[in-house]
Amino acid sequence: MKKRLRHTYPGCFITFEGPEGAGKSTQIRMLADYLEHRGCVCRLTREPGGTPLAERLRTVVKNHEGPERLHATTELLLIEAARSQHVREVIRPALAAGEVVLCDRFFDSTTAYQGGARGMDSEVIGSLNELAAAECIPDLTILLDVAPEAGFARTRHRVETRGEHDRFEEEELDFHRRVRETFLAIAAREPERVRVIDAGRSAEEVHAEVRRVVDEFV
Numbered sequence: 060m061k062k063r064l065r066h067t068y069p070g071c072f073i074t075f076e077g078p079e080g081a082g083k084s085t086q087i088r089m090l091a092d093y094l095e096h097r098g099c100v101c102r103l104t105r106e107p108g109g110t111p112l113a114e115r116l117r118t119v120v121k122n123h124e125g126p127e128r129l130h131a132t133t134e135l136l137l138i139e140a141a142r143s144q145h146v147r148e149v150i151r152p153a154l155a156a157g158e159v160v161l162c163d164r165f166f167d168s169t170t171a172y173q174g175g176a177r178g179m180d181s182e183v184i185g186s187l188n189e190l191a192a193a194e195c196i197p198d199l200t201i202l203l204d205v206a207p208e209a210g211f212a213r214t215r216h217r218v219e220t221r222g223e224h225d226r227f228e229e230e231e232l233d234f235h236r237r238v239r240e241t242f243l244a245i246a247a248r249e250p251e252r253v254r255v256i257d258a259g260r261s262a263e264e265v266h267a268e269v270r271r272v273v274d275e276f277v
């Protein structure tokens with residue numbers, strides 16, 4: 060019997076967390092290949108986003124610029140609104156259909172970025188996370204842990220070539236240190252759900268460890 064403690068759907072819900080450049084997208088692709096070879100149907104998705112409407116909210120949250128300030132409260136509510144759509148339109152139906160959902164960021168990112176780093180009230184965030192996620196709580200969360208400096212080094216070319224600014228990548232180093240600390244605090248609080256993997260190693264080494272953890276669940 061595989062571990063399935065958090066929801067009653069037949070599928071499996073796995074989220075990936077960590078800073079930009081940690082290797083979330085890379086590891087999700089590698090894991091999907093592995094699981095599909097084993098006969099699983101995988102649903103790859105991301106937050107904020109994952110539905111057409113939620114992707115429009117993502118663009119506002121990540122790329123907003125101009126004279127009108129995007130307030131921290133507004134940012135939080137937009138992210139939770141996107142999550143509400145995503146859970147109801149994509150994640151819950153996929154889990155009900157028995158799929159393995161691999162999601163690039165989920166509610167722990169809100170706890171880390173809007174809570175730990177921006178300093179918004181953690182109880183409010185907890186309630187909003189619960190409201191948006193409904194009963195779709197991850198079975199497993201893989202935290203790809205890497206120092207922010209190392210993550211930046213991996214994504215620098217991306218920022219330079221894409222041409223559009225990213226509101227989070229432009230935050231100072233201290234902000235990203237608080238994000239990391241908060242992710243690690245979540246993992247310490249929920250060691251069963253959240254597994255920390257040292258993402259400073261090669262993609263193949265990280266993937267081998269991801270597999271070992273996922274084999275307990277899928």
Ligand SMILES: Nc1ncnc2c1ncn2[C@@H]1O[C@H](COP(=O)(O)OP(=O)(O)O)[C@@H](O)[C@H]1O
Binds near residue numbers: 079080082258260265
């Ligand atoms: N373990 C790794 N070691 C070195 N470079 C990596 C590793 N994993 C991914 N990369 C590279 O670093 C960059 C960021 O990886 P990506 O998977 O997009 O991270 P994320 O989705 O967490 O931002 C990409 O260019 C990717 O090819």
Ligand SMILES: [Mg+2]
Binds near residue numbers: 083084085163
């Ligand atoms: Mg990515």
